[in-house]
Amino acid sequence: MSEKPSDDQPSASEIPDDVWEQFTRDTERDIRSSAPKEPSARARMVTERLREQDARGELPPGWRTGPAMGVPPARAKPRAWGKEMNGRAARRRKLWAVLGVAVAVAVALVALKPSLLPGDPFGTGESQAASPLPAESTAPTAAPGASAPETPTLDRPFAGSPALRWADGESGIVLPEAKAVGAVSADRVEEALKLTKKLLVGANLDPKTVRGARPTAALSVLDPKQPELLDDLDTGLRSPSEKHDPVTLFSRFDPDEVRPAGDVIKTRGRMTFKKGTQGGVAVRADYTFVYPVVRADGPTEVTRTIVRRVIDVELADPRRYEVTPGRLLLMNYDQEIGNSSCFVNDGYLHPEFSSSRSAGPDPSGPATDPYDRSRELEHGDGGDCGTVTRT
Known part of the structure; x- marks a missing residue:
């Protein structure tokens, strides 16, 4: 239930306009200054490095990460999401390990037999077998x-x-x-x-x-x-x-x-x-x-x-x-x-x-x-x- 204003308090309509505008500006400024700020990328990086050093016991006594350093603590990630990402990272590492072996095997095979590559990147000439000449429709002009x-x-x-x-x-x-x-x-x-x-x-x-x-x-x-x-x-x-x-x-x-x-x-x-x-x-x-x-x-x-x-x-x-x-x-x-x-x-x-x-006569x-x-x-005598x- 709302409280009825007393008679000795001025109403909003009785407050001068310039005073009301000044009140509004001051209020907005105070709100902005008191709002929590998102830490910068550098601040987040420093906080994370210090947190890791703290976990390893490398910081001097009395050093801790968090608001005491003037840097807001990083927002905690939901545990389930963190596990999912860790799982993806592990699968990614396994995948690259398998791909690394496959690439090594492929490089070895190509080194032994360059013709396995499409085209003829090393100029071996073996790719010619995959590019037959078109049928001869007219007399060629050269050998x-x-x-x-x-x-x-x-x-x-x-x-x-x-x-x-x-x-x-x-x-x-x-x-x-x-x-x-x-x-x-x-x-x-x-x-x-x-x-x-x-x-x-x-x-x-x-x-x-x-x-x-x-x-x-x-x-x-x-x-x-x-x-x-x-x-x-x-x-x-x-x-x-x-x-x-x-x-x-x-x-x-x-x-x-x-x-x-x-x-x-x-x-x-x-x-x-x-x-x-x-x-x-x-x-x-x-x-x-x-x-x-x-x-x-x-x-x-x-x-x-x-x-x-x-x-x-x-x-x-x-x-x-x-x-x-x-x-x-x-x-x-x-x-x-x-x-x-x-x-x-x-x-x-x-x-x-x-x-x-040949044991026959020299050409x-x-x-x-x-x-x-x-x-x-040429039509010769065959001799x-x-x-x-x-x-």
């Missing part, structure tokens, strides 16, 4: 750039070779888009392209062919109504000689001499087509194949033979010419072989190894880069034997 001088091994048979970035096997034979050529429909063009690929695969990539067997799949694509051609090829496979040597069309190695170093043959090239001379479509295929091999008698030294082939075939019109439907006419074929012994015409390719020298022809696909193949600048 591939120099590669790191690495020695090929069974694990990395294409080390130090531009073929490291080439496609594997059949995936390197990319057919162009089939389009009609004159009166020849796009379907007929596509048939010719697929038959040409089958010929290339059967002659150069079929494992049986490469190991010296008869290239049956490749022969099945050729038109039997080219009797002279097939007779020459059969003669070469049966009784090879300088005049009839099957390696001019087929990539074959003597299984008693060498064996493939792995299952991959690198392939790069392109295929084009145009109107043919036999009422059909003519296809030109220009491809290079790289074969890594080792000796059959056990040593693991790896060497490579590089074979470039250019063939011209035609899918003729059976309504106008005496040909077999679905078979190719082989109009022309040429080849360039790098790293194979010269003047050996036994129906096989004979790679040379750096640890041994007398020009030095050639077998990876240079910008060059046109020269040159050297290769790299394998």
Whole structure:
């Protein structure tokens, strides 16, 4: 219950304005001066340091932290919150300890094998395996750039070779888009392209062919109504000689001499087509194949033979010419072989190894880069034997 003011006390309305304003200002000043102040960051730091020294008994007698020093005591944290933070700090320390071990292991692995890092930060060249070249759609204008001088091994048979970035096997034979050529429909063009690929695969990539067997799949694509051609090829496979040597069309190695170093043959090239001379479509295929091999008698030294082939075939019109439907006419074929012994015409390719020298005559022809696909193949008499600048 409120108390009624006495008659001898002045009311608020009877107090002069200037006196009331002075009273208000004094009151606000007193309130501000008496309010508790938040300690500064430095004060809190000093208080905390002194409290820790006090807990350790390092302060002189009579020294204590708190209001006696003119510094308000730090506000106490709720105990449950403090435990939670301590738990988080402990987990954080454990996490960093585990991460520290993991980082150490990772650094050791990278030191042993830099290729584990993405890209090629140390310039090892091994990242090239993860960045294959796009398919060759036009004739290159220059030879591939120099590669790191690495020695090929069974694990990395294409080390130090531009073929490291080439496609594997059949995936390197990319057919162009089939389009009609004159009166020849796009379907007929596509048939010719697929038959040409089958010929290339059967002659150069079929494992049986490469190991010296008869290239049956490749022969099945050729038109039997080219009797002279097939007779020459059969003669070469049966009784090879300088005049009839099957390696001019087929990539074959003597299984008693060498064996493939792995299952991959690198392939790069392109295929084009145009109107043919036999009422059909003519296809030109220009491809290079790289074969890594080792000796059959056990040593693991790896060497490579590089074979470039250019063939011209035609899918003729059976309504106008005496040909077999679905078979190719082989109009022309040429080849360039790098790293194979010269003047050996036994129906096989004979790679040379750096640890041994061929017993044949010394090369007398020009030095050639077998990876240079910008060059046109030179048509010689076959009597020269040159050297290769790299394998």
